Amino acid sequence: MTTTTSAHGVPVHRAISGASATDIADSVRERVERGVFAPGDALPPVRALADELGVNRNTVVAAYRLLTQAGLVEARGRAGTRVAAQTPIAQEGFAAGTVLRDLGTGNPDPTRIPDPTAALGRIVGRPVLYGEPVIDPDLDAWATDWMRAAVGPERGFRLTITSGASDAIERLLAQTLTRDDAVALEDPCFLASLNTVRLGGYRPVPVPMDAEGMTVDGLRAALDAGARAVVATPRAQNPTGASLSAARAAELRAVLADHPYVLVIEDDHFSLLSARPYQSLIPEGHQRWALIRSVSKFLGPDMGLAITASDPDTAERLARRLNPGSTWVSHLLQRLGHALLTEPKAIAAVEEASAHYAARNAFAAEKLTAAGVAVSPGDGLSLWVPLPAPARDVSEQLMRRGWLARPGDAFALEDDAAARHLRLTVHDLSDADLERLASDLAAAIAATGSPPPPPKAG
Template sequence: MLNVVHGDIPDETSDAIGGGSANEIAASIRRRIERGDLDTGAVLPPVRALAERLGVNRNTVVAAYRQLAQAGLVASRGRGGTVVAGAAPAPQEGFAQGSVLRDIGTGNPDPDLIPDPSRALAAVVGRPVLYGEPVIDRGLDAWATAWLGEALDPALAFRLTVTSGASDAIDRLLSQTLTRDDPVALEDPCFLSSLNTVRLGGYRPVAVPVDAEGMTVAGLRAALAAGVRAVVCTPRAQNPTGASLSPRRAAELREVLADHPYVLVIEDDHYSLLSTQPYHSLIGTGHRRFALVRSVSKFLGPDMCLAITASDPDTAERLALRLSPGTTWVSHLLQRLTHALLADDTVHAGIRRASAHYARRNDAFAALLAEHGIDADVGDGLNVWVALPVGARAVCEQLMRRGWLARPGDEFILADTGAARRLRLTVHDLSDADARRLASDLAAAIEAADLKKAG
């Protein structure tokens, strides 16, 4: 077995790699990694050198390395070259396992504000559903058709699909549209689940910057010029920034997309019923490939793994085919429970109270930060997006010494280095005293990180 070490690249490493196309070169390197011939940290041959030996264009090797990077098998180290990556799990939403620190990076809703399903559960048990029956429960179908229909342009024809959450829907939507290495426009910074879905699917993420009004026009125009075949956008409560599309921005984005009617536009309206902002859509009257995805996880709880998608008939048909080889439908018991809760006025009143609570607590925490001279974007959603004068990783290290586990902004970025000086904090469940202590500790952590950098 050849154990490749850091530093100079042995000739036999390059000689053992074969292929005349990007796919063949990537497959050759993948086989050597899987057999253990290339250890973690092994340096791959420089692009130019490998291209010359194989007699292929330099861009062919670039594409092969990009495939491997998207699969998580290699990583670029700049001047250090491209190296074999170790098993590093991608950042995920939720609690950090095994930590004794107070976790303020979870992105979770408050469990005390999630409706109790006990009363509704007794009413949803009925006749068993068998193979070949309609996959969408009749009651949920009628309720969701009205709910999503009011958000879309009346001229747009659509069909509903039910999946096991928004991430499941987006994964299946992309897989029925794209092939490996196809470019996908993603917001930058980006929701962790969407970013992981695109990377693990082998697609090529194209960064579209986000500002206070959502996805930028110039960024979308550049992504379309780069040939993206799909656009994933969060129209409101963008995670992590909290930004929501303004009416003006949405109209400008629709105008840009008007020349690209067959690019699949996926809108992930994850916050929907909790949002304090109106819904403004990228999907124009004449757009041919679209999907509006609304999950129930934020207001009915993450364990209610259900999302409803309204998409054009052709996309809906393809999405249904993607469901058929495996999980043909989402449990009708879960669908009935979801409908029973969403049709209950008491539950809706509770969701409105939860929405006001999240907004009020986030605003209050931003005010505490302002007292310490720290800026934060509250926007809409469960989190606060905090601006820092120094690197977020250094501040997180200082916060850990004070008992806090925060989430640095660079976990969400594709290309925008500005997010490396951001924190995404989930603080709505902190008591007033804990919120004041966190604001004070954050100010101290920034000062300590700044002094360490200067020293």
């Protein structure tokens, strides 16, 4: 009989049974569904449950991983594994059912996504059957050149195609890590990466951010804490908009050079839209690495296509999780992506979108700063707006003025400063709407009792 502690500190007896990972997971699931386990209750430590059931420790680890992937439990580091509260997790996208002007979407402008109509007629060809190469030949050739320009001619790599960047990150972590392994994440962090790590049963280790990207001391501390993987954004970091400087990238490479078998994942999600140069934190000769570039920001989230370049060993293990016949990415989708990425009209549309996002964010930052809310435009689809008051208080005041904003604490692991930021997606607002937003944001801050600095002169 297993004894654990309830969320209220009261010892609770409940029998967990099973000889296989599936049986143990089903036993826990049944007790959660019956209410025997309540949200916040701690599951037995892995070793203790393995000893009690007479099974290998890895069997319990696998059971807890199944439960974590199902969202029934969550790993909390030293606090152990606990039954998860069934509350919605923060996601990107439009808020459902709101009549407010939504500034929290993180979406690209749909009018700036190239029209695929003409390309669709050109991609139909011979059907692809089981056992054929999983990467369409034309996309393979184009993507190889694209990635070689980024990683350098001397670095050997192989390509993998996945259903978006989050799919690639999930598979990369799964083929390298086991439950409770530590993953270094930017803090504040992109929601999809944070959710992928938590739902995978890994332990997120925060690395503070500044205007040049991951901090050197933060990365060093995460590696000292046992991080076996690092997920970083080389440019247009979400939510801060930071991009790695050349100097910072060199410093980070120097730190990682002492950890050649730590998996380094770069999510270059803004690639073709970014005005900043690509700077890599992957050291020369590093053993485990991956560069991911999805098309979601410039060809649309519904494309569900990402290209990953990685070292050959990582690529081989990743390919085993994308075996033909089950989980390859549709060749029709690959052909459409290639057609758009090589079509002059579509390329021009992406370049125009890049200039549009930069110009609108710069204009919005100028208006907000003039209203007393100093903002640096950064890079990406959104602005990271510092506040002199708690973001949730300010967002509540903005709601009364017709705006729905995303408080920064949704992106934070440990960064207390994030709770005094808003992430605002404003590139689709008119000049008049931006003027009104700037005025309303200043008024919302004042309504919390924390008046902003005086408006900028001139």
